[in-house]
Amino acid sequence: MTVPAYVVGICMGFIYAAFLVCIIGTLAKLGRYIRAPTHLRWELYPVPHEKAYFAVRDEIPMLRGSFAQFYHGGLAEELKEMLPEMLFLVRVFRYRRRIWFFSLAMHDGIYLILAWFVLLLIDAITRLAGIPVYAFSPNPWGAFIAWLTIITGIVGGFAIAVGTVGLFIFRLADRGMREYATFREYFNLAFIFTVVITALVAVCTYVWNYMCANGFTFKNLVDALFGNHQGVFYEAMMQMLALITFDPSKLAGLTFVTSPLMLAHQILFCLFLLYYPFSKMVHGPAKYVSYHLVNWDDKPHQEGPLHYNYWGIIKIKER
């Protein structure tokens, strides 16, 4: 079954719009927190970039220099704390191991899919440069990047599916989580799952049909995934090419990405992008604010209070 070309065109326009809204919406959301009035200091130690509580002591002449030997910190210390937290959910692993596996699967799955988009971009650029990109490409870089795309995409997709189902079940099964979960939390998980499962079903169906037609061999399996001029990842790469060159004609002859199920997937994905900045899921970027601007703030030198109005009750002084 094929879809009329104008539908494909509209879908492509929708992708641009959703992408833009998602980026702008997320930045606006972050901007809201970053531009919010400077709150009172409310750190939570240990603060990785300020281990010896250096800042306050240094302004006192009697203590100047006394604590320099204990000072070790900086951006590297922050990253040492933050990166494992982001990539492996260290706190969840330490303190709530029961949900860790599924939580990790979902979050790292999302990171992998983000990486997958970047890989598709690299695929597309490599192809623009005239290097053949597919699994059995004679060019080593073309082959390497193709395999990386296949693995990242498949592992990421399945990880998200497993993670969201697991977390959904945990929300229902764990009393503490069930009683506190709102409809929205289930909806978010179900939404992510639906976006991913439509793509996975489409991919599996395509691969199955291809192999049924051409025989169940490893080569056919790989060709169905990322062959030369065919395969799901090949078509995804071509779509990325069409998107970055603003050229819908690149989609001509593609059957997988223009199939009804994949169009449904793309529309769902766009809806997800539109929804994301306005949902709780934007907690990823918001985590930057909660750690760097609140818990690890630790800035004693500030230009006085910017606001003098307390609770709409007393005005202390106008600057």
Next chain:
Amino acid sequence: MSMSSEEKKVSELPGTPPGAKRRRVLGIGLFTEDEYVKYKQTVPPTLKDVDLSLDGYSALGLPENVPPEKEKEWKEKFLSGLKKLLDPEKNWTFYRPFILTWEYCARCQTCAEACPIYLASGKKEIYRPTYRLEILQRIYRRYFTWYGKIPFLRKLMKADIELDARVIKQLAELSYRCTQCRRCALYCPLGLDQGLVDREIRKLFSQELGIHAKELHELGTEQQLRVGSSTGMTPKAFLKIVKFLEEMIREKTGLNIKIPVDEKGADYLLIHNAGEYLSWPENPAAFAILFELAGVSYTLSSEPVGYDAVNYGVWYNDIQLYKVAKKHFEIARKLEVKAILIGECGHAWKAILTAERVIPKEERVPFTDVLIVMDDIIRRKKLNLDPNRNNFPVTLHDPCNKARKGGIVEEPRRIIRAVVPEEQFREMEPHGYYNYCCGGGSGFAIMHPYNFDEWKMKYASYYKVKQILEAFKDVLHKDVPKYVCAPCSNCKGELRDMIAYYGLWEKYKITYGGLVELVVNAIADIPPFLELEFH
């Protein structure tokens, strides 16, 4: 007795006890209506008119019966206060951290594993760290969202808490069931803070409805601003106590020390928690000895508020926080000191850190903590120390406000290593940034109303008692006196209560005290200073 609260199915509420599907509860608390009526029959007459419907205890003494007009007023003010909490201008002081927790708490419940009160209660739902936020948000959704206005959507969207006097009272009480130790925030994968939510609820009640613990407000900040100290100590009484301290030092050590008061141009303005002068005078006396022998230039102040470092505003009210901090900075500028020095008082340290940004830059004075200065003195080897003077088992309790909330963890350990024999010092587990609160945090140490002490001992202090006993498990024998070192007045107050309540002195000879006492006791040039007793 009026039961103003609309009955709700237990399963609709997060307070659901396991296997209690079809029971009905009263508001957001622990009791069913029948249970509450029965419970009230068992309480002493003084508690008959007090609302105990949250969990059978009362910290605020709110009345059982609330007239309808008062209920209406409370309800209106509560909702307007809730709106203000979410307003970046009106609540600029804590909007940013609060809104992050408000918007992004995913209820993964990781924080529950961190909360000593929740764990000590046998995981009672109402003490779960996220419970307060949950209740607040259900009220918010009920009154401020479109779906909260549509009855059949309320349950699905968890917008199902009707605000009435009972719920308001219970939520106010509930905000006094958290010590704001912020251990939960340390566990939170998103860096969010349920301790702050507790503080903001108290703030809403205090700033909008005028509901606060009288020990924190009327007898606390208000009295401090009016008389000079939350203990009620006047400047005259303070000067008398200083004379008494000089006498005490002379008797104990033979040293003739003149404690400097109101001396202009000193390096430090030393401000103790005024409770020290009344309950633990050996603590300020020890500082007088230490600073004299180490040659530290400092002064005390006899101006009202200048001799009391406490600032209870940090627990419940931004306006009071500002007023008290302003006085501290004002007095320091008047005395032309180079820095304010906070004594062994945890929350005073946190308060001055927090309040710094409400003081205009030109009115500020640098500040530091005595643990930092003591560490500096010891590392500069200004004293002749003999650790064998403290030859008894010692453990260190990290005050949350100094450690997790104030960044001071290594300093007291370096000090202890210099003044206590190595084999005698033992750590509690966990310690440092991950320590458990003594149970006296957020003002609990000074709050003894109604039957609240029982709640504190059973729930808030339970984990600390357990930790102390574990730290001393190899030396529990009665012949060996043991010392819990707590460089914080409120922690000491709570330790005093828990040692008495659990009989730790009679059974195990466990006592408590500050850190400077150990330091002064180790100074080889003067007679021993410390007496291991429990009063």
